[in-house]
Amino acid sequence: MNVSVRLFFGYFLVVGLAAWFVLTVINRETEPGIRQATEETLVDTAHVLAEMAALELSTGRINQGSFAASLRAATRRSPRADIAGVHKESIDFRVYVTDAHGIVVYDSEHAALGEDYSQWRDIARVLRGEYGARSTLDDPDDPQSSVMYVAAPIFWQGERIGVLSVAKPMSSLAPYISRATARVKQSGFWLLAATAAIGLFFSGWLSWSIHRLRAYARAVADGRKAEPPTGGGHQFSELARALGQMREKLEGKQYVERYVQNLAHEMKSPLTAVIGAAEILEDELPAADRRKFADSIGEQARRLQAIIERMLMLARVEQLQAPEAGATVDLVKMLKTTIELRRQFLDARRLACQLDAPAAVDVRGDAFLLQQAVLNLLDNAIEFSPDGGTIEITLEVGEDEAEIRIRDHGTGAPDYALPQLFERFYSLPRPATGKKSTGLGLALVREVARLHGGEAGFANHPAGGGVAWIRMQQE
Incomplete structure (x- = not known):
C-alpha cells in the first residue's frame, strides 16, 4: 500500500471518527433537546392557565365557568399550521386541576374527576412547594405513548388553593424528532462524503507529486534527460531542485570521467600510429616511403582533430535541455x-x-x-x-x-x-x-x-x- 493511500485512510479514519462522535452526540441530544424545549413551553402555559383558573376554582365553578368553556373551544380548533414541513391539524394537550389536597376537580378530558392525584409526581411536588413535572406512559407496552406533565400552583389571595397540570403527548413531537434526526444523518453523510472527496483530492495531489519525483528519479537512474518536476508545493519543489542539483553534480563527475576514458581510448590508436610513423621517419628512407609515412601522420592528425571537434560538439549538445x-x-x-x-x-x-x-x-x-x-x-x-x-x-x-x-x-x-x-x-x-x-x-x-x-x-x-x-x- 503506497504512502498516499495510507495517508488517505489515516486522514479519513481520524476525521471520520471525529465526525461520527459529533454526529452521535448531536443525534442523541436531539430528542432530549426537543423534550426540554417543550417542557419549558409547558411551564409557561401551566402558570398562565393557573392564573386564569384561580377565580373560578376559588368559587367552586371551575367546571361551569368561562375557563372550562374556553378550553373546550380551544380543543375544537384546527390550527392548520405548517411548522418546518410538519402539518399540525389539532390541539394536542390535556389540562386537569386538583384542589389543595390533590383531588381532581377538573379534567379537560373528563377522565379523572374525583380521583386522588396527590401522589403523582407533578402534583405532589407542587403541593410541597417545589417544581412539579413528570413523564408517564399511557400504555405501559408502548414506549411511544409517553406523556409529559408540568404542574403549577393556583393561588387565591396569597393562599395555595390547588394545582393545575398541563399534559402534552410526546407522540405529537415525534415528527419533529424524526425530521431533526434525518437531517442530522443527512448532514453527516454529506460531511463524510465531503471529507472523503477532500481526502481523495489531497491524496491524489500527493500521489501525483510523488509519482513525478519517482519518474524523475527513474529517468536519472536510466541516464535519460529530464527536468526536475515543480508545481507540487514548496517542499516538493525544493526536493525536486535538490535532486536536480545532486544529479547535475553526479552526472558532471561521471560525464567527465566517461568522456576522458572514451577520448583517451579513441586517441590511443591515432597517437600510436603518429608516434610510430615519426620514429620511422627519423631513419634514412626513400622518398616514396617518407611520403607514405608523412601522409599517415597527416591522416591520423586529421582523425584526432575530427574526434576532438565531434566530442566537443556532442558534449555541448548533451548538456542542453x-x-x-x-x-x-x-x-x-x-x-x-x-x-x-x-x-x-x-x-x-x-x-x-x-x-x-x-x-x-x-x-x-x-x-x-x-x-x-x-x-x-x-x-x-x-x-x-x-x-x-x-x-x-x-x-x-x-x-x-x-x-x-x-x-x-x-x-x-x-x-x-x-x-x-x-x-x-x-x-x-x-x-x-x-x-x-x-x-x-x-x-x-x-x-x-x-x-x-x-x-x-x-x-x-x-x-x-x-x-x-x-x-x-x-x-
Whole structure:
C-alpha cells in the first residue's frame, strides 16, 4: 500500500471518527433537546392557565365557568399550521386541576374527576412547594405513548388553593424528532462524503507529486534527460531542485570521467600510429616511403582533430535541455542546402541524390544542429553507397511531427551492429576504404533529435540498403 493511500485512510479514519462522535452526540441530544424545549413551553402555559383558573376554582365553578368553556373551544380548533414541513391539524394537550389536597376537580378530558392525584409526581411536588413535572406512559407496552406533565400552583389571595397540570403527548413531537434526526444523518453523510472527496483530492495531489519525483528519479537512474518536476508545493519543489542539483553534480563527475576514458581510448590508436610513423621517419628512407609515412601522420592528425571537434560538439549538445538558438527552420530549404554542401562528394562517387518533400515544412529548433545531424546521416549514406548508386531523402509530415529519412542502396548494417550504431565511438568499416569513422556522428544525431523532442533510428531496408531517420516535433 503506497504512502498516499495510507495517508488517505489515516486522514479519513481520524476525521471520520471525529465526525461520527459529533454526529452521535448531536443525534442523541436531539430528542432530549426537543423534550426540554417543550417542557419549558409547558411551564409557561401551566402558570398562565393557573392564573386564569384561580377565580373560578376559588368559587367552586371551575367546571361551569368561562375557563372550562374556553378550553373546550380551544380543543375544537384546527390550527392548520405548517411548522418546518410538519402539518399540525389539532390541539394536542390535556389540562386537569386538583384542589389543595390533590383531588381532581377538573379534567379537560373528563377522565379523572374525583380521583386522588396527590401522589403523582407533578402534583405532589407542587403541593410541597417545589417544581412539579413528570413523564408517564399511557400504555405501559408502548414506549411511544409517553406523556409529559408540568404542574403549577393556583393561588387565591396569597393562599395555595390547588394545582393545575398541563399534559402534552410526546407522540405529537415525534415528527419533529424524526425530521431533526434525518437531517442530522443527512448532514453527516454529506460531511463524510465531503471529507472523503477532500481526502481523495489531497491524496491524489500527493500521489501525483510523488509519482513525478519517482519518474524523475527513474529517468536519472536510466541516464535519460529530464527536468526536475515543480508545481507540487514548496517542499516538493525544493526536493525536486535538490535532486536536480545532486544529479547535475553526479552526472558532471561521471560525464567527465566517461568522456576522458572514451577520448583517451579513441586517441590511443591515432597517437600510436603518429608516434610510430615519426620514429620511422627519423631513419634514412626513400622518398616514396617518407611520403607514405608523412601522409599517415597527416591522416591520423586529421582523425584526432575530427574526434576532438565531434566530442566537443556532442558534449555541448548533451548538456542542453532545449535548443539554444530556437527559431523557425524550413526543413525543405535546409535539406536542399545540405545536399549542395555534399555535392562534391556525391559527384566524386557518381551518386544521385533524390529529394521527396512537400513545398515547405517548418519546425522550431536550432538550424545549425539540425543541419549537422542531417549532414552526418547523409555522410554515412554516401560512404555506404556503391559507386553510381542512388540516395533517397524523404521528408514526411505527421500531425505534430516531421521525419527525415535517408536511404542508401548499399549492403546495410549487420544485425549484431544495429543495437549499437548510436553508441559513442561505435563504427563500422566503410566498404570503399575499410576504415572506420570517429563513431560520434550517429550519437550526435540522437542527441539533436532528443533536443528537438524526437528520436533517431536506423534499420535495414527490406529491398536492400539501410534507412536512417530523424524525427522532431513540428512547430
